[in-house]
Amino acid sequence: MKVLTPRELPELFAALETPGAHMLAGGTDLLVRLRAAEREGRALPQALVRLDGVAVLRGIVREADGSLRLGAAATHAELLAHPLLRQELPELAAALCELGSPPIRNMGTLGGNICTASPAGDSLPPLMALGAEVELASLAGTRRMALSDFITGPGRTSLKPGEVLTAVIAPPARNFQVRHFEKVGRRGALAVAVVSLAALVRLERGRVAEARLAWGSVGPTVWRCPEAEAALMGQRLTLTALGRVGAIVRENVRPIDDIRASADYRRQVAGNLLLRLAVL
Amino acid sequence: MPRLSPPRADALSKATGAERYAFDVLPEGCLHAGAYRPGAALGVAHGRVRGVDASAALAVPGVLRVLTAADVPGPNLHGIMHKDQPVLCGEVIRHAGDPVALLLAETPEALRAGLAAMRADIEPLPGVFDPEAALKRGAPLVHQGRKDGNLLLRAVIEKGKAKAALKAAAVVVRGEFSTPVQEHAFLETQCGVAQMLPDGILHMTLSTQSPFRDRFEIGGALGLDPFKIRIRAPHLGGGFGGKDGATVQCLLGLAALNTGGKPVRMAWDREESILAGFKRHAVRLRCALGAEADGTLTVFDCRMLFDTGAYAHLGGEVMELSMEHASGPYRVPHVRVEGRCVYTNNPIAGAFRGFGVAQASPAFEGLMDELAAKLGLDPLALRRKNALTRGDENCSGVRLTGSTDLCACLDAVAGHPFWTGREDWRKSAPPFTRRGVGLAAVFNGMGYGRGLPDMAIAKVELTEAGEFLVYNAVADMGQGNASAFALLAAQELNQEAASVGLVMPDTERCHPSGSSSAGRSTYTFGNALVRACAALRHKLISRAAMPFLCDTLDGLELEPGRVVHRPTGRAMPLSVLARFLPHDDRICVAEFLMPVAQDISGSARGFMIGFPHLLFAYAAHLARIELDELTGRVRVCDYVCATDGGRVLTRQGFDQQAQGGAAQGIGFALFEDFRLDQGRTLTSDLTRYLIPTALDVPDTVSLAVDGCEDSGPHGLKGVGEVGLNGPAPAIASALRHCAGLRLRQLPFTPERLLKALSKARPAKARRSA
Amino acid sequence: MMLLFRLNGQSVEVETAPDRRAVDLLRDLGAPHPDVKDVKEGCGTGECGACSVLVDGVHRLSCLMLAAQLAGREVVTASGLGSEAAPHAIQRAFADHGAVQCGFCTPGMAVAAAALLQDNMAPGREDIRRAISGNLCRCTGYVMIVDAIEAAAGKMRSDPSALHEERVASRKAAKSSRKATMPSRKKAGKS
Known part of the structure; x- marks a missing residue:
């Protein structure tokens, strides 16, 4: 495999024209998959195009409307070290804190976590709950779309050939009083989420005026439950109310069995995690 | 923070990265060998080998040779007790990791490409993956032509009249337990380097626990003279039992016969290590424990079923040790234990720290908790009441003449604030959380047991430079026995630690001393070494008498770096004395044979070797846990182990064994969920097979019960294994304490716990105060 | 490619395939450079940390890096x-x-x-x-x-x-x- 190291976006776009080229962000997922491909005798990309040299793809900027623009090639550790992240996006910070391990966070990038589009991607539930958008650029220009539209299935995105995920835009969410993320993994670090939940709840006079709930690892992509969100409207975050909504979640969720947990467990826990909102 | 012991001799070289493991040996011009194991990719664990197609692999630049069973010069079978495992399978594969070809390549890259290009035609055969199914009539046979079919070994221990005693018991508790396969997951995978030199000697540097036995395994399988094989065993990057027996050994030997004299390296990657390496046996146990109304144990009855996988390896021996420990470290007059060890098409099981005992402890301790609950007795008091003490007969009817300080272990934890404060802990649980404290009493036999001499032969030399060299003949897999030997020698010879050097195991330079296993390394070799050092000390004093013109040895003493004559104050540096002595005279060799039980009151049938044991280490463990009601996740908040290992040689080494064993035991109890489907390993790498990280185990406190085992070097016993046996029962006990759960199937995954919780308290989660 | 970087304080110049794993390169640099066998490999998939190195002071895993990613960097291993x-x-x-x-x-x-x-x-x-x-x-x-x-x-x-x-x-x-x-x-x- 050739390894290309562009420094600027035009160079990057040119590099992506190389036949058989594949983008290399942090490498924490891609290189593991290439290792498996090599072991199994499957074809490897002809060239890897590094994103870590393109400075414009990193960093956090606050935009005029208060949104945060997160560079897609920023590593998780870089984002976590930025004061704006913990301050403005505590649910995303909580998710990134538990992603992989310290060296994985030093290498892996937000854009990589998104484009891998794993059902268990740790950054995805909080970004979905926030209503984040992605910015995609290519020689043809730049476009923006909702993250929920960008990820189309496990491992599948709307990224076109020659296109690069350049940034993630998270709108402000300061008017949500409850901002919560919980990951259920099988151990304290280096764990793939078995179930995760990001919850943003806006209260008016103690009652739910808006609820955004997003679960990871219970479906092919991040799962939202409009029925549960609707059922929470007007409720106080009591055990009784949350228990009732948890039952709605369990009725609607369609998880699968895999090596980490059964569908039954995921269904049960997807509902249970809501109860935590009662004791925050 | 604990007080500092002298650092281990190997610590700094390892911490600075200077130490060279077998993994790091890469001679100039070294070739690379790799096994082709087609079962996993084809999804076949049992199949007939119809053909192996190496054409595409041989077309890969840098791939030199592809060897198959036809290229194996000897009987092509190895195995410690039963020669039933082919080096390369020619006719049948019996598990998904069986190899059918061996590739030789110039570079690791070429080797990987070559392995990926290999093809095999394997006709699937009906497989058997459940040990009970394997015993049924008409079950597919893993090995053809065996009189007992898939039954490798059946054995029975009988003492007293268990059947009658069960009927007569005032109270009986019963249970079925199961423990899973466990992966050793040593950080250094199986590896080594081999080279056939022009002198006809096959030189090998291996990551092995058993260098001396390896020669016979390799020689036997490949038809070579075992005495023309020289094996060196540098420090291992972990072993835990998984490097006891042939892993890379025979394959590497075969490779070296086909390189035209070039060196060749084999290092399994992690996936191959999990696919083809030895595992802890999965075991099912059905047990009954009977007692009088006051809690005095009267009877224990147990049936065990061991899944040894495709080959015997150490299956029978692991089962025997398990049976010997089945009824726990307690006085039980009537015992019946029946064990069966069965072939299946699952991965090969073998030795793993806690050799069968870790599989038995959840059952005997689970029933003790059950009994305490039934009788309304304090679980610790019940254990103490029945605990074995010196002079008692254990379940095999062995009279315990050695140090037996379980009561002191129990007393140590009984007074610990975690135990005395256990109800406060339970009541202090935050919302959605249960808190509990659990207890376990465990033990572990030491040494090979009767029928297999547990012997070591130590050699110590005064070098020409006047320093000392210990010829360590027992591999150091990380437990620090090599450093312990240097320390023992320094003490015996009255020398500074720095003046004692170590030769690591080398079959040419050291004397056969058995494997690094069974909690025997420091005890058996240490005893031999103490004797060798005493002989050398006497010799050096005697030899010094001549130049000192002394006509008696009175007043002559060995001091650091010199011999002195006290009455006159004269001294002779050892570097000078050494020059008086021919090389042979600067060496002392001594052996030690571990004592065994001579007479037992029970009867045992079906045992091959290794039964019974005379000496045991004991421990009492406490686990303080939190269980999350919403997810079923368990956090081990605190852990305490009080261990009877006789006298403590170095506190640090002792605590290392206790803490490390506890962590592996916590992994076994909570995290390590080895999963198989039709003989295929689903937990095929370290992403799927989860061992504890630093965030998953607590600051384990190690307490030493300072006893003395009179037969041990400086009074010590081996403590390498006992620590692993405690966490599973202690955590089960804590789960019972916090939520009334009776868990009998390991590991205690969040999934199992959540299910158990919902049964214990149905409907929605409550908010605890 | 000709790869230039600094390893444990010394300049290294070595010919390598750009897609060679960094861990393989470091463990087998070849003369005249000393190999850094202190960089271990335990899993090859980023799960064990045995291949940890500092790259420009940042803790990274050399099994998940390519040789080309070391260009111009300061690499420090345990022996450094x-x-x-x-x-x-x-x-x-x-x-x-x-x-x-x-x-x-x-x-x-x-x-x-x-x-x-x-x-x-x-x-x-x-x-x-x-x-x-x-x-x-x-x-x-x-x-x-x-x-x-x-x-x-x-x-x-x-x-x-x-x-x-x-x-x-x-x-x-x-x-x-x-x-x-x-x-x-x-x-x-x-x-």
């Missing part, structure tokens, strides 16, 4: 932190506090510890556990590793001069010239 003759305070503490058993994880563990102590000179035990949570150890149960890192931090805070001498000695040994891998004095002052 210190030697037996002049160990780093962390390595000394690992030996003194019993943090080493089989030792195969230890070089990577020392690298993880060094990365932590650059940023936080007074870590609590939980901070330490988090910092080494990407480095698996199968022998120790981690307790003495945490003890050692805690002790090393204490030593580095209380006695920066001793540390400095050690550094000078090891740097002399390595004929290092460029940027140190040690925590800056400014951060040290924070405690």
Whole structure:
């Protein structure tokens, strides 16, 4: 495999024209998959195009409307070290804190976590709950779309050939009083989420005026439950109310069995995690 | 923070990265060998080998040779007790990791490409993956032509009249337990380097626990003279039992016969290590424990079923040790234990720290908790009441003449604030959380047991430079026995630690001393070494008498770096004395044979070797846990182990064994969920097979019960294994304490716990105060 | 490609395939460069941390890096932190506090510890556990590793001069010239 190291976006776009080229962000997922491909005798990309040299793809900027623009090639550790992240996006910070391990966070990038589009991607539930958008650029220009539209299935995105995920835009969410993320993994670090939940709840006079709930690892992509969100409207975050909504979640969720947990467990826990909102 | 012991001799070289493991040996011009194991990719664990197609692999630049069973010069079978495992399978594969070809390549890259290009035609055969199914009539046979079919070994221990005693018991508790396969997951995978030199000697540097036995395994399988094989065993990057027996050994030997004299390296990657390496046996146990109304144990009855996988390896021996420990470290007059060890098409099981005992402890301790609950007795008091003490007969009817300080272990934890404060802990649980404290009493036999001499032969030399060299003949897999030997020698010879050097195991330079296993390394070799050092000390004093013109040895003493004559104050540096002595005279060799039980009151049938044991280490463990009601996740908040290992040689080494064993035991109890489907390993790498990280185990406190085992070097016993046996029962006990759960199937995954919780308290989660 | 980078204070210039894994390259650099066999491989998939290195002071995994990604970088491995003759305070503490058993994880563990102590000179035990949570150890149960890192931090805070001498000695040994891998004095002052 050739390894290309562009420094600027035009160079990057040119590099992506190389036949058989594949983008290399942090490498924490891609290189593991290439290792498996090599072991199994499957074809490897002809060239890897590094994103870590393109400075414009990193960093956090606050935009005029208060949104945060997160560079897609920023590593998780870089984002976590930025004061704006913990301050403005505590649910995303909580998710990134538990992603992989310290060296994985030093290498892996937000854009990589998104484009891998794993059902268990740790950054995805909080970004979905926030209503984040992605910015995609290519020689043809730049476009923006909702993250929920960008990820189309496990491992599948709307990224076109020659296109690069350049940034993630998270709108402000300061008017949500409850901002919560919980990951259920099988151990304290280096764990793939078995179930995760990001919850943003806006209260008016103690009652739910808006609820955004997003679960990871219970479906092919991040799962939202409009029925549960609707059922929470007007409720106080009591055990009784949350228990009732948890039952709605369990009725609607369609998880699968895999090596980490059964569908039954995921269904049960997807509902249970809501109860935590009662004791925050 | 604990007080500092002298650092281990190997610590700094390892911490600075200077130490060279077998993994790091890469001679100039070294070739690379790799096994082709087609079962996993084809999804076949049992199949007939119809053909192996190496054409595409041989077309890969840098791939030199592809060897198959036809290229194996000897009987092509190895195995410690039963020669039933082919080096390369020619006719049948019996598990998904069986190899059918061996590739030789110039570079690791070429080797990987070559392995990926290999093809095999394997006709699937009906497989058997459940040990009970394997015993049924008409079950597919893993090995053809065996009189007992898939039954490798059946054995029975009988003492007293268990059947009658069960009927007569005032109270009986019963249970079925199961423990899973466990992966050793040593950080250094199986590896080594081999080279056939022009002198006809096959030189090998291996990551092995058993260098001396390896020669016979390799020689036997490949038809070579075992005495023309020289094996060196540098420090291992972990072993835990998984490097006891042939892993890379025979394959590497075969490779070296086909390189035209070039060196060749084999290092399994992690996936191959999990696919083809030895595992802890999965075991099912059905047990009954009977007692009088006051809690005095009267009877224990147990049936065990061991899944040894495709080959015997150490299956029978692991089962025997398990049976010997089945009824726990307690006085039980009537015992019946029946064990069966069965072939299946699952991965090969073998030795793993806690050799069968870790599989038995959840059952005997689970029933003790059950009994305490039934009788309304304090679980610790019940254990103490029945605990074995010196002079008692254990379940095999062995009279315990050695140090037996379980009561002191129990007393140590009984007074610990975690135990005395256990109800406060339970009541202090935050919302959605249960808190509990659990207890376990465990033990572990030491040494090979009767029928297999547990012997070591130590050699110590005064070098020409006047320093000392210990010829360590027992591999150091990380437990620090090599450093312990240097320390023992320094003490015996009255020398500074720095003046004692170590030769690591080398079959040419050291004397056969058995494997690094069974909690025997420091005890058996240490005893031999103490004797060798005493002989050398006497010799050096005697030899010094001549130049000192002394006509008696009175007043002559060995001091650091010199011999002195006290009455006159004269001294002779050892570097000078050494020059008086021919090389042979600067060496002392001594052996030690571990004592065994001579007479037992029970009867045992079906045992091959290794039964019974005379000496045991004991421990009492406490686990303080939190269980999350919403997810079923368990956090081990605190852990305490009080261990009877006789006298403590170095506190640090002792605590290392206790803490490390506890962590592996916590992994076994909570995290390590080895999963198989039709003989295929689903937990095929370290992403799927989860061992504890630093965030998953607590600051384990190690307490030493300072006893003395009179037969041990400086009074010590081996403590390498006992620590692993405690966490599973202690955590089960804590789960019972916090939520009334009776868990009998390991590991205690969040999934199992959540299910158990919902049964214990149905409907929605409550908010605890 | 011709790859230029700095390894443990020395310039390295080596011909390599750009897609070679960094761990393979480092372990087998070939003459005239010494191999750094202290970079271990335990899994090849980023799950064990045995191949940990510092790249421009950042804790990374060399099994998930390509040779090309080392170009122009400063790479430090355990043997670059210190030697037996002049160990780093962390390595000394690992030996003194019993943090080493089989030792195969230890070089990577020392690298993880060094990365932590650059940023936080007074870590609590939980901070330490988090910092080494990407480095698996199968022998120790981690307790003495945490003890050692805690002790090393204490030593580095209380006695920066001793540390400095050690550094000078090891740097002399390595004929290092460029940027140190040690925590800056400014951060040290924070405690």
